[in-house]
Amino acid sequence: EDQVTQSPEALRLQEGESSSLNCSYTVSGLRGLFWYRQDPGKGPEFLFTLYSAGEEKEKERLKATLTKKESFLHITAPKPEDSATYLCAVQAGESGGGADGLTFGKGTHLIIQP
Amino acid sequence: NAGVTQTPKFQVLKTGQSMTLQCAQDMNHEYMSWYRQDPGMGLRLIHYSVGAGITDQGEVPNGYNVSRSTTEDFPLRLLSAAPSQTSVYFCASSWGYEQYFGPGTRLTVT
Numbered sequence: 001e002d003q004v005t006q007s008p009e010a011l012r013l014q015e016g017e018s019s020s021l022n023c024s025y026t027v028s029g030l031r032g033l034f035w036y037r038q039d040p041g042k043g044p045e046f047l048f049t050l051y052s053a054g055e056e057k058e059k060e061r062l063k064a065t066l067t068k069k070e071s072f073l074h075i076t077a078p079k080p081e082d083s084a085t086y087l088c089a090v091q092a093g094e095s096g097g098g099a100d101g102l103t104f105g106k107g108t109h110l111i112i113q114p
Numbered sequence: 115n116a117g118v119t120q121t122p123k124f125q126v127l128k129t130g131q132s133m134t135l136q137c138a139q140d141m142n143h144e145y146m147s148w149y150r151q152d153p154g155m156g157l158r159l160i161h162y163s164v165g166a167g168i169t170d171q172g173e174v175p176n177g178y179n180v181s182r183s184t185t186e187d188f189p190l191r192l193l194s195a196a197p198s199q200t201s202v203y204f205c206a207s208s209w210g211y212e213q214y215f216g217p218g219t220r221l222t223v224t
Contacts, residue, residue: 031211032211034211034212034213036213036215041218042217042218043118043204043206043215043216043217043218044157044204044213044215045215046212046213046214049211049212087156087157089157089213091211098144098145098146098147098162098163098164098208098211098213099145099147099149099159099162099172099206099208099213100162100164100170102159102211102213104156104157105156106154106155106156107156
C-alpha cells in the first residue's frame, strides 16, 4: 500500500528563520511527487511536481527536492504570508493522470510569526 | 478562466436528506475528482472520472454517487445524508497529474 508521511505536523517559525518540511513516501513505481499549499477555508493550490531523484524546483522562497525515499520543501527567509498548510502527494501505478493512484499526506501546518 | 467552481459553499442537511454538490471546470480538463477533507485524516478520494461517461470509485465511495455527462461538470450526489458525511468536500480537475482544486463545500449533517 502506498504511504505518505509528512513531518512535522506543525511548525512555528520566526519571520526570516529558514527551515525544511519533510515528506517521506513508500510507493511502487513513483510517477510523480507533488507539493500543494492550502490556506484556511480554501482548496489546495498546486506548487511543484518532481519526477525523479535529484530533481529540484524553486519558486520564490520555496525549493522542493526529491530523493528515492523522501522530499523536502525548503523555505528560505519566510514571511508571514507563507503561513499555510503544505501538502505532499505521490502518484504511482500505470494511470495516465488525474486522481487515480494519487495518495496525499496529512500536511504540515506552518506558522510564520512577524 | 474561472477554473474549478463549486456550489454551494456551505450546506446544512438533516440525516436522511439527499442533495447534489455541483462542480464545474472551464479548462477542458479530462480528469475530474471528488475528495473529502477531515481533521487528522487528510484528503481522501471519493470518486473520480477519466473522461465524459467514465467514472470510478476512490478510497471512500460509500454513500455517494457521481456521473459525468459532459467534460465540464462532475456532480456529487449524497443519497441519504449521515452525520459521518459532515466534512469539507473538494472537487479537482487535471489534464495530467497536477490537480487544480475548487474552493470547497462545507457540509454539516445533523
